[in-house]
Amino acid sequence: MGHAYMGKVLWVDLSTGTITTESIPDRLYTRFLSGTGLASWLLYQRIPPGADPLGPDNILGFVSGVLTGSGSLFTGRWMAVGKSPLTGTWGDTNCGGNLAPGIKGCGVDGIFFTGRSNHPVYLYADTKGAELRDASHLWGQDAIETERLLIEENGRRQRVRVACIGIAGERRSLISGIVNHGGRLAARSGLGAVMGAKGLKAVVLCGAHRVHAYDRPRMKALSLSCNAHVAFQPPFLNGTMTAYLGTLMRFLPTQMEIDGMLYKVMLEKWGTVNQNQIAIEIGDAPVMNWKGSNRDFGLEASRPIDPDEFTRPVVAKYFCYSCPLGCGGISLAPDGKTEVHRPEYESTIALGGLCLNKDTDSIYYLNELLNRAGMDTISVGGTVAFAVECFETGILTSADTDGLKLTWGNTEAIVQLVEKMVRREGIGDLLADGTKRAAEKIGKGAGKMAIHAGGQEPGMHDGRYDPGFALHNVVEATPGRHTIGAYMYYEMFQLWRKIPELPNPFLFYLKGSKYQANREKAIMGAACSQYMNVINGAGCCLFGAFLGAHRIPVFDWLNAATGWDFSPDEYMVIGHRIQTVKQLFNIKQGIDPKDIRLSKRLLGDPPQTEGANKGRTVPLEKLRRYYWREMGYDMDSGVPTDTCLAQLGLEKQ
DSSP states (O other), rough: OSSSSSEEEEEEETTTTTEEEEEOOOHHHHOOOHHHHHHHHHHHHHSOOTTTTSSSSSSSEEEOTTTTTTTTTSSSEEEEEETTTTSSEEEEEEOOOHHHHHHHHTSSSSSESSSSSSSSSEEEOOOEEEEEEEEETTTHHHHHHHHHHHHTTTTOOOOOOEOEEEEEETOOTTTBBBEEEETTEEOOHHHHHHHHHTTEEEEOOOOOOOOOOOOOOHHHHHHHHHHHHHHOOEEEEEOOOOOHHHHHHHHSEEEEOOOHHHHHHHHHHHHHGHHHHHHHHOOOOOTTTTTOOOTTTTTTTTTTGGGGGTTTTTTEEOTTTTOOSSOOOEETTTSSEEEEOOOHHHHHHEEEEEGOOHHHHHHHHHHHHHHHHOHHHHHHHHHHHHHHHHHHSSSTTTTTTTTTTTEEEEEEHHHHHHHEEETTHHHHHHTTHHHHHHHHHHHHTTTOOOOOBBTTTSSOOOTOOOOHHHHHHHHHSSSOOSSSSHHHHHHHHOGTTSTTSSSSOSEEEEGGGOOOOOOHHHHHHHHHHHHHHHHHHTTEEEEETTTTTTTSSSHHHHHHHOOOOOOHHHHHEEEEEHHHHHHHHHTTOOOOOGGBBOOOOGGGGBBSSSTTBOOOOOHHHHHHHHHHHHHTTOOOOOBBBBHHHTTOOOTOO
């Protein structure tokens, strides 16, 4: 018998070199799960108010989920956590790859770093213990080369797992991330800069502890049932036809409730790039720094990012740990020799349509460059588009840009600018910390062109198409999140099948109904936040969650893995508690929830005059007030009420 979680976390003081193990009582797991749930509680308690995100008081954590290694599917996600240097808020970032089982293989559910080393180090941990080792010889190496060297140093064993930073993290770029498994990037929140500031080059995990599930036969039965849904794969359209499907969807006055099985079919065929042209045509994908539309990057212009263009070079599917789907791809680079990770949807849009870049080869090159540097493609693309618009309007001149002519679609200039950002060279140094800080330094009205949510560039999903994206960009404790909630996410989660009191959308509905601010929308938003906290506490993948709560049995898996007997409603309360602790974390750090705002352009203020989102405006302030009320927070301030805290057992905090 077992309970799936390891019951311990590792604490590493980089200032003193001291490494200790802390036992975590069962009651904390039943209240917060593990993953970002347990981490939120520990960091809320232990990071002091006003901590410098790049200083020794910040805590950087690597955590896995309750279900990782338990025999469940889609549960190989690991997360990095800490106070974000990009937004000053709670920061977390989510990644697949192979690190998650490595954490639990070392006998712990999380590894947390305090202090700061005065020279480069990496942590080595295995079944017997952990130690800090010198990393001076690795400093300056790119992330993929660093991983290769560390695997060689540590015996080439199959179970060696590495998470590390590239030169962007070393140079404390606030849009840098943490790299695992040859280029999988935990990109958001700028936590690569935290790692670099602490002098921590890498984490190397070689443990072999087993994860024990309470009811193995039940786990197996649930996973077999889930896998039957994954295996269903009927014939589907080719890449070009998806663009025309998007055009048809744009012209229809109604929208159909999205079943995640349709998305699964497309995901298995093309990976996340299945959305590329559909998203542009329906108004979901941003164009020209969010001011353009499908009119500017239409069917012919966007053909270089046709899903088939990114599928033909694939030589092998890529599977994260415990994933039966394999939405990733190992591709031949344009040179026909080098194997690289296929760019994802977010990267192809950020480095493509957002900058009007129509060159497929450059997207492959930039994606690999940024993976090696450990830099967030979303924020990089957003910052480049910002710089191009500043150049277009005369705020930046050739003298400011080191002679680069930053015009829309100028592939050569875009590539050179990104290279400068990676090296923090010239204009690249100004831009390497994202749009908000660059705009503050430039002045001259550049802030109107700096598109961000609370300091972070948003993901490549437009709230003018789905206002749920706009809502979650500002109500989540980490601003700018596209992986938590949207109306389309709520439809795919199908939570009403497990919790009947939740709204069940109509199969067909008028598109205009999406722009109403009412209690039903608030309930949907709150449910997304709560459910995704459960998903992240379990270590589950968002794409797996899209299959629907009746097909991916997260609640039942958790019970079978741990021996608990919680209902779906009780798990949603756990998700609510985690969300509230993150909100309290921000308040403790001096963040006023109502000050987290989204750039007006993203709200249709003013509305676009042409294209898929023509005339659309998002009533964000009303949506946020209703959401806060549904969560039990004060409608005006976003501060959790005493009643809410009491109901969640947080009243003494």
